[in-house]
Amino acid sequence: MSDSSPVLAADGRPLKASLNRALRRQKTRALLLIAPLLLFVLVAFIAPIGDMLFRSVENDIVSNTLPRTVVALDEWDASSGQMPEEAVFAALAEDLRIAVADKKHTQLGSRLNYELSGMSSLFRKTGRSVKKLDMDAPFTQQFIDIEEDWGDPEVWSTIQANSSRYTAGYFLNAVDLQLGPTGIEKRPELERIYVKLFWRTILLSVTITFACFLLGYPIAFLLANLKVRTSNMLMILVLLPFWTSLLVRTSAWKVLLQQQGVINDTLVWLGIIADENRLQLINNATGTIIAMTHILLPFMILPLYSVMKTIPISYVRAAKSLGATNWTAFWRVYFPQSVPGIGAGAILVFILAIGYYITPALVGGTSGTFISNLIAYHISSSLNWGLGAALGAILLVLVLVLYALYDKIVGIDNVKLG
Numbered sequence: 001m002s003d004s005s006p007v008l009a010a011d012g013r014p015l016k017a018s019l020n021r022a023l024r025r026q027k028t029r030a031l032l033l034i035a036p037l038l039l040f041v042l043v044a045f046i047a048p049i050g051d052m053l054f055r056s057v058e059n060d061i062v063s064n065t066l067p068r069t070v071v072a073l074d075e076w077d078a079s080s081g082q083m084p085e086e087a088v089f090a091a092l093a094e095d096l097r098i099a100v101a102d103k104k105h106t107q108l109g110s111r112l113n114y115e116l117s118g119m120s121s122l123f124r125k126t127g128r129s130v131k132k133l134d135m136d137a138p139f140t141q142q143f144i145d146i147e148e149d150w151g152d153p154e155v156w157s158t159i160q161a162n163s164s165r166y167t168a169g170y171f172l173n174a175v176d177l178q179l180g181p182t183g184i185e186k187r188p189e190l191e192r193i194y195v196k197l198f199w200r201t202i203l204l205s206v207t208i209t210f211a212c213f214l215l216g217y218p219i220a221f222l223l224a225n226l227k228v229r230t231s232n233m234l235m236i237l238v239l240l241p242f243w244t245s246l247l248v249r250t251s252a253w254k255v256l257l258q259q260q261g262v263i264n265d266t267l268v269w270l271g272i273i274a275d276e277n278r279l280q281l282i283n284n285a286t287g288t289i290i291a292m293t294h295i296l297l298p299f300m301i302l303p304l305y306s307v308m309k310t311i312p313i314s315y316v317r318a319a320k321s322l323g324a325t326n327w328t329a330f331w332r333v334y335f336p337q338s339v340p341g342i343g344a345g346a347i348l349v350f351i352l353a354i355g356y357y358i359t360p361a362l363v364g365g366t367s368g369t370f371i372s373n374l375i376a377y378h379i380s381s382s383l384n385w386g387l388g389a390a391l392g393a394i395l396l397v398l399v400l401v402l403y404a405l406y407d408k409i410v411g412i413d414n415v416k417l418g
Contacts, residue, residue: 049396056389059167062159065108066095070163078157079182088156089139096130114384115169115178116158122149170390194391197371198398204288204370205353211293212300212349213342220304220341225313238301246295250362253291257281257363283365291363296352300345307341347406354399371395 013021063070068091076084099105109123129146133139143150161179162169169179176192177184186192219238223231241249256262264278273279281287311334319329357372364370371391378388 052389052392054389055385056170056393057166057168058386059162059169060165061104061108061111062162063165065099065104066092066159066163068092069095069159073156073160073163076156076160078153078160081153083140083151083153084156086138086140089143089150092143093130093133093135093139096126100127100130110383112158112162114173114387115162116154118149119155119158122147122155126150170386171394173387174390174394194371194374197369197374198394200285201354201370201372201395202398202402204285204292204368205350207289208292208296208353209300209346209350211289212297213346215293216297216300216304216345217338217342220301220308223301223305224308224311235305238298241295241298246358249295250291250359253287253294253363254282257287257290282363283368285364285368287363287365288360288368288370291359292353292356295359296349299348299352303344303348304338304341307344308338311337343406347403350402351399354395 069088072088072091073084076088096105099108105123105127106120109120112119112123125147126143133142149155172178172184173187174194176187176195178187179185223234223238226234254261258264259278259280259282261282263281264273267273268275268278281290315333315337316329319333320326324332354370355372357370357376360369361373361376364373372395375388375391375395378384378391
């Protein structure tokens with residue numbers, strides 16, 4: 001056999017081809033093993049996010065319900081301040097006749113009401129009178145007689161601005177902007193709430209994370225350095241809140257924090273505060289911070305504890321034997337080794353906090369609610385799914401950006417759970 005002849009396997013195939021075939025089989029088996037997990041992630045995570053992103057830009061109800069009106073409005077200049085021509089009103093009459101028969105005009109009114117207050121009632125009232133329109137008379141005056149708002153150019157500019165099948169309007173609303181006749185502009189002062197809520201959500205989440213760190217670090221340090229039996233007994237107390245309903249724990253804080261509650265009664269009894277100067281600890285940001293710190297504290301303690309258990313106490317003893325004080329030995333030897341646990345606990349608590357909405361809704365009042373409370377409201381109450389989806393998408397991007405910054409500054413490779 002010459003030196004250039006390929007090496008053969010036992011089955012007579014070239015060895016390289018046999019190794020590649022075996023490797024493909026191994027990868028296929030591995031893929032089949034994780035296929036159920038991939039399918040679950042796709043169905044339970046990727047698909048909902050994709051649907052959320054689609055709903056945040058979907059806007060086909062105007063073009064589907066008023067197709068002739070949308071085409072007629074193409075030649076109308078919204079910045080002129082004048083009403084559209086008669087042809088636009090004639091197209092609207094034809095579209096509304098079909099929409100009322102299909103009972104779609106109320107859905108259209110509800111959608112446009114998100115952009116301009118009063119649109120819902122306008123379409124409902126017009127829908128009740130559209131069958132009485134005289135097809136031989138000018139439609140402009142007939143529509144104005146039904147409801148004078150049809151003579152308002154702002155109504156028509158709203159229809160025109162939302163005539164596209166896809167819109168950035170939901171995302172604009174989510175950052176307190178709107179699409180006006182002259183382009184993108186700020187919403188009225190009293191309607192600018194979402195940017196403020198985003199900032200409040202981030203600030204309170206960071207505060208809660210820091211509070212959990214201040215309270216959780218000494219507890220985790222104590223648990224990691226006690227005898228195993230004592231540590232296990234105390235660990236039960238850390239895990240005990242998980243055995244109680246979140247709603248029950250939050251309701252308990254409402255009882256404790258109210259002005260006639262246990263905490264204020266105790267402070268008055270001790271003479272720390274006067275009865276007429278009871279502290280306002282509920283229905284504000286203070287109540288949200290206190291209640292959520294208690295609820296999320298175990299999520300900080302557990303990663304810290306698992307990392308601290310792996311730190312050899314002999315390192316601290318060696319530092320002390322070399323002349324270091326207790327503080328120096330802790331700060332320069334023990335604390336740096338616990339940083340991965342701090343990172344894991346901080347990112348876990350922060351991500352959980354930024355998406356909480358039950359606790360802020362119950363104890364936060366008007367100044368302690370999160371952006372997640374508005375998302376839940378739009379999804380379940382106002383049924384403005386597009387705006388809710390846009391707010392959720394912005395919150396998702398915000399979390400990813402903060403995660404990227406965290407990775408750049410701290411390094412995600414330094415995060416450990418033990």
